[in-house]
Amino acid sequence: MKTIYFKTILPRTRVKTRAAAGQPNWLLAELSYRCPLQCGYCSNPVEIAQYQDEIGTDQWKKVLKEGRELGCVQLGFSGGEPLVRQDLEELVLTANGLGYYTNLITSGIGLTEQRIKRLKENGLDSIQISFQSHESDLNDYIAGNDVYLKKIETAKLIKQYEFPLTFNIVLHRKNIDCIKDILDFAFSFEPDFIELANTQYSGGFALENRDYLLPSLEQVKQAKRIVDAYPKGESGIIYVFPDYHQGRPKACMGGWANNFIIVTPDGAVLPCLSARTLPGLNVPSVKDSTLGEVWNNSEMFNIFRGEDWMQEPCRTCPDKIIDFGGCRCQAYLLTGDKFATDPVCSLSPQHNLVTEFVEKERSDEFVFRNFENSKKIMANIKGKPVIQ
Numbered sequence: 001m002k003t004i005y006f007k008t009i010l011p012r013t014r015v016k017t018r019a020a021a022g023q024p025n026w027l028l029a030e031l032s033y034r035c036p037l038q039c040g041y042c043s044n045p046v047e048i049a050q051y052q053d054e055i056g057t058d059q060w061k062k063v064l065k066e067g068r069e070l071g072c073v074q075l076g077f078s079g080g081e082p083l084v085r086q087d088l089e090e091l092v093l094t095a096n097g098l099g100y101y102t103n104l105i106t107s108g109i110g111l112t113e114q115r116i117k118r119l120k121e122n123g124l125d126s127i128q129i130s131f132q133s134h135e136s137d138l139n140d141y142i143a144g145n146d147v148y149l150k151k152i153e154t155a156k157l158i159k160q161y162e163f164p165l166t167f168n169i170v171l172h173r174k175n176i177d178c179i180k181d182i183l184d185f186a187f188s189f190e191p192d193f194i195e196l197a198n199t200q201y202s203g204g205f206a207l208e209n210r211d212y213l214l215p216s217l218e219q220v221k222q223a224k225r226i227v228d229a230y231p232k233g234e235s236g237i238i239y240v241f242p243d244y245h246q247g248r249p250k251a252c253m254g255g256w257a258n259n260f261i262i263v264t265p266d267g268a269v270l271p272c273l274s275a276r277t278l279p280g281l282n283v284p285s286v287k288d289s290t291l292g293e294v295w296n297n298s299e300m301f302n303i304f305r306g307e308d309w310m311q312e313p314c315r316t317c318p319d320k321i322i323d324f325g326g327c328r329c330q331a332y333l334l335t336g337d338k339f340a341t342d343p344v345c346s347l348s349p350q351h352n353l354v355t356e357f358v359e360k361e362r363s364d365e366f367v368f369r370n371f372e373n374s375k376k377i378m379a380n381i382k383g384k385p386v387i388q
Ligand code: SF4
Pocket: 248, 249, 313, 314, 315, 317, 318, 319, 320, 321, 323, 324, 325, 326, 341, 342, 345, 346, 347, 348
């Protein structure tokens, strides 16, 4: 059985990076920012309302074809929630005909039996479903909607239709102490792969809620000990350690414009999920250029390729071939300089921006994306309070 998982945050291993454009492996098609969930750590842009104008089916088909011509072999359908697009099945059929290995990255909401049957017939290869917690109250509170039971139904349906299943959960201060229960819950679905991803604060709503979500170093270490000791059987598990506690950054996206090409719902072409937040860069679009032109020639994709753009201490650091100076979006959002060393690195002259934040007392204020929904969910939560 083929198994694949979608990950943008790689562990610290040596990754080949290129000064010139090579060939991408991954195309991530963010079909829509619309979503029935309202997670407070979503990587989608905070100013989401600006990007409601979605490109159409024919434009997406053209994008898929151009992606294959460029060399992409893995295709992720993502969002928001990709199932809100009624042309998803048609796009899966096109992708299958082009020879992609396809992965649906979903909240699980909207995947009816009729739709999963069509997706199977049309050649979808694998599905990743996300949960917000192992138990309903916290799951629905974080998701901002009453979705827990539906997600369980969907996970069972995915297995029933014999798709390779990746179980994904974002870890944070409010759920990480339940890691053993989370693993028991995840394994009850017999997944092929489990992704335990500590929240990354490189943009979107996660950065807004950083104070609420960031666990302590002791919490993440204890969770790691439990994950390491857990009997895994044949399932693969990845535990993504938070870079705030690591002293070194991760090779975000496996290196800028090295392996990934992302097309957003409105047709922007980006090398990472938050690249639109970087100032002074023209944002290329599939409406004006082919993927090949953007990948090879655009300022957006070329600006951080290779090493010439690096400042000290990265420029002369032996680890630059491992992490490429860290996440460009995080560096910009924390320092105001998109060329700066990522401040999560202990060698960064601005590392205090991270250490001071880690050491300060955590706040319990949560920035809701949909306050009215989350209030209703709160009102329905009975019994012991899981949210403190
Ligand atoms: Fe990576 Fe730069 Fe830190 Fe060296 S100084 S470890 S290259 S971020």
